[in-house]
Amino acid sequence: MRYGRKVETDGVPNLYAGTKVTPWTPPEPGIDNLGISSVDTFAVPGVGEFTVQFDGYVRVVRSAPTAGEWAPAEVYTNLIEMKMVGESPELGTITVTLNPECLSAGQIRTPFDPYAGEGPAAKACRMAVGAIFDMPKLGMQLVNREPIILTIDDVRTIPPAGAPGKGQIYRMLPLHDRNNLEGEPVAYITSLRFNMGGYLEKSVIKN
């Protein structure tokens, strides 16, 4: 299941802590190894709602920009790795990784409804993600069958490290038991807010 364009990873350098980021400048292709944190709320029908804080990292490959100048440049992205871990008294330890059956894909471009303000126009970042929420205490891995749309507004650097973002979830996004995809949803995400961290040391990433 491909939620957007595939971005080439062959020959694209991994970027870690110390990488220089220049505002208002489309960078060369790279694989960004970034920290991430997220606060997700899960609703389990008949049981309750649980808000969990997650921390971890992502690896995002970026395409060559479609233009050298900031304003017209578009950059395509794939989320190629994710690992976030959270703890919940009720749900136990939850580990979030990418669903290998989905291509999680996105884009950074100037929005059609531009941001107010002087100077160059800030860009909008969006990514459509297929994830696995591993919940061993429940004995289940939960997956989304619609992508989770993650957005970051007011993007002035690529990558938008340090920026807050939001999962565009309207009321509820169904999660299914990975071993019973045709059954009723087991839980729903009702809210998701995240923060992109900065570049990480290579030693933090497992590969």
Add this chain to the structure above:
Amino acid sequence: MRYGRKVETDGVPNLYAGTKVTPWTPPEPGIDNLGISSVDTFAVPGVGEFTVQFDGYVRVVRSAPTAGEWAPAEVYTNLIEMKMVGESPELGTITVTLNPECLSAGQIRTPFDPYAGEGPAAKACRMAVGAIFDMPKLGMQLVNREPIILTIDDVRTIPPAGAPGKGQIYRMLPLHDRNNLEGEPVAYITSLRFNMGGYLEKSVIKN
């Protein structure tokens, strides 16, 4: 590509104009043949934004409700047919149908953030849709690779005939040339508002 649960259509009756709908009551399974209208805005990079009014019909199959009482009942839905036609001076005649490569699936349930008000709790309706926008003037069929999430709030009858709804699009939803899925998006939907119509006469639906 399945955006949710498959709903059985075998043996499920088609419902047309004259069908009685009872508020706050989960109905027996049926295939609802309903009118629909929509106002969509398309942004074509470098060209402009175009707002188009569409009219047509949908056929939606509903599952048996999971409970006989309104409050706990969940109903699963598949959009099994759609045809909407719109005219635009710039884009020409546009015909919207379902993408046969996607299962367009949805659900009606009580939201976790209930609606204010007295009496029984209104439900929330959501559907994840894969569509084809046929634009012969451009010589292209455009498809979405992330589902279009259509939502109707404050649902007091099933089906929610006559209710306004919204496409939950955050800034932009990419549309790709069906014959060049791996290319850059050709256009974006930047806004989508719709109205569910009532039951149609059988003669209006082509099959």
